[in-house]
Amino acid sequence: MSFDWPTALPLIFAGLMGLAILIYVILDGFDLGIGILFAAAEDAEQDTMIAAIGPFWDANETWLVLAVGLLLVAFPLAHGVILTALYIPVFVLLLGLILRGVAFDFRAKVPAGRKHRWNRIFFLGSLIASLAQGYMLGVYVLGLDVGLGGMAFGVLVAFCLAAAYAAMGAAWVIYKTEGELQKKAVRWLRTTLVLTALGMAAVSLATPFASPRIFDKWFVWPEMLYLSPLPILSALLFLWLWRQTFHLPKPDDRHSLTPFLTLAAIFALGFAGLAWSFYPFVVPDRLTIWQAASAPESLAIILAGTVVVLPIIIFYSFYAYRVFGGKATDLTYD
């Protein structure tokens, strides 16, 4: 079998873009989640929570730039179609990200009296960005349909994703803190898990009705059989993690990273399900990844750089996380 580059390259880039989005959602997911949980935290706790994400958030948000960048450079036609259709939600997302990002730095540098204001802005920015991402996902799943039903579905996904991000945030706080705050985070995790599960169930039930195309992709024999591990495994992980919240934190802080990893696995499974629902379209029902792709020679030159640089990025991201490993309080009052 000969290797057909013009066919393979768009596929490779779709995979890379998916990977970048998944990493973004997991990494910035906990940043945004911690922002949402700000509403439920005391002043001193907020400082510790910020310390838990301070060294990472810049790099985490960069994965979004990479994902959008890959969409832009590898699938320019799709980039135009998707972003003009989602004009207002994208704007709201950017507004949220701007407010969240600047509040991060301003809250630490303004005179003490103004800190509260920036804490509130940090919370609002995180919440707005999460909701906007969820709404965009929902509308995108429906093929960018912006009818009233599509909007309602978008709102549903928005709340589901915000709850899921909050759960990620709580799981990260469990990993990075100790004492009262950690216990509090376990309770947050329990609540947000329930909300996330309810949201995911609602979305799963609504999707086949909202989109006959996706329904057809899932509920045909024998695909149903091959795909069944995705929802079943997700549900089991959810249940297991929920039970775990009654036993955390454990002595000697064992398994403090487990909730986060479990949630990351659930995200990855959900993401795989989504990817299956879309394939081979990059704009649902309109553009396939081959129709939307750039010229093969341009993709090739990007790929050459990517295969060299991406492993390096992943390597030094691990290094950065290792340098700032351990409990977040270390960062402040060593």
Place this chain on the structure above:
Amino acid sequence: MDPLILSRIQFGANISFHILFPTITIALGWVLLFFKLRYNATNDSAWMRAYFTWVKVFALSFAMGVVSGVTMSFQFGTNWPGYMEKVGNIAGPLLAYEILTAFFLEAAFLGIMLFGFRRVSNRIHTLATVLVAGGTTVSAFWIIALNSWMQTPAGFEMRDGVAHAVDWWAIIFNPSMPYRLTHMLLASGLTVSFLIAGLSALRYLTGDRSESMWKALRTGVFTAAILIPIQIFAGDQHGLNTLEHQPQKIAAMEANWNTGPNVPLVLFALPDEAAKENKFEIAIPDGASLVLRHSTSGVVPGLNDYPGNHPPVFPVFWGFRVMVGTGILMLLVSWSAAFFLKRRHSLPKPLAMLMVPMALSGWLATLAGWYTTEIGRQPWLVTGVLKTADAVGPVAGSHVALTLATYLVLYVLLLIAYLGVLVHLALKAAKDGDSSPLPGVMNAAMSQPAAGE
């Protein structure tokens, strides 16, 4: 309202807001490295105090740059889908390399640079500073390469109405690229040196005579005094390059309506595009011919050669004059300040008071220069390949107007907050003087957001 002009204003507003912060971080990264290396070499803690004060400015500027940069990456799709459809094969890889090689380098090592002083060895911390500074510069390299390609496209061919790359070397090192990159990197250096000099002058005026203030002040003033003549030379070379490749831009910059010899250098005028003449003109006879052709009888291109294919004259003419005027003021201020620092080891109060507002002179000159070159590219988005009007997306004017208004309000508020924090940080550093906690024994990490400072 017309989505085209609204989209242009919106893109202009977003990128103007964005460029303010990379302009600072590109050069400030290297200045921080300089502070760090001086500290490594001398063990003088005043260098580290200067580092700690300015690393906070760096962190804040970087955050502002990241969030406004994310906005930019979405803007291409939301407002200008025609751009990537037509030249995506060229612009795509350049943007991709910017994100891959530079953006991640900065973002990942920024954490270590900002919060890692107590967590990694001094050597690794210095290395992180090098990588962040290098990352910002590489980032500028790719972005300028793309922008220059839009000004002076090369190394491509059109197939079925879409640009395809033929020679990547020619694309990256297109005719205007080396000039624009040099001009921009120097602009960044000047912006940062005037910012440091200006805020240090503010500390000076409040009575701060600490070692860290002196070190920052001298660094700012001397760097500015060295860079400004180089910048004037580089700018002149860039202008000659533009004359060769984009003569219609030069014609608009000089408000020269008719091609011919003995063209005067217009110092002041109100160009009137309808009447094709300058009102209230004050000019030096033969000046433009002399500057551009090095001969009084040199022929300078005029707008009459480019009917309907030249940029709007008024903004290009004035943008250029604001940039040059600011540059001359920078020369005067930095050289007199350097003289007083070198000979008298003090600053006269009026000069210090002038230096404080001059802290933002780099921003003014950079924006004016970018307006000159970008408006000077009109009506083309990519010279000779794609017109701006053909790239705009099918978005309702009301949507663009609404988002534009919100962006503008947000940007004004953020700028006020940003400048407020800069002044606050300077005054705080002035109050602490040399008694601020030493970095080596400081408990809170340097720009650690946890401390309620």
